[in-house]
Amino acid sequence: xxxxxxxxxxxxxxxxxxxxDAFNVLKAGKILNDPDYENGSFRYRVxxxxxxxxxxxxxxxxxxxxxxxxx
Numbered sequence: 001x002x003x004x005x006x007x008x009x010x011x012x013x014x015x016x017x018x019x020x021d022a023f024n025v026l027k028a029g030k031i032l033n034d035p036d037y038e039n040g041s042f043r044y045r046v047x048x049x050x051x052x053x054x055x056x057x058x059x060x061x062x063x064x065x066x067x068x069x070x071x
Contacts, residue, residue: 002064051068
């Protein structure tokens with residue numbers, strides 16, 4: 001299951017990104033760096049050449065999209 005934080009929704013609107021854009025990044029993107037530990041959880045940057053999506057795993061099969069932007 002995927003969930004979008006309020007912050008992610010605001011950032012996606014500001015960067016003219018749709019939910020489908022975020023899902024495409026999760027399907028085709030890569031995690032190039034080690035995760036950052038912030039607010040009690042590991043945050044992973046999933047990247048394509050054009051878009052970055054930051055995700056957090058809260059439970060098994062629960063992915064929270066924290067923020068997103070165009071590169």
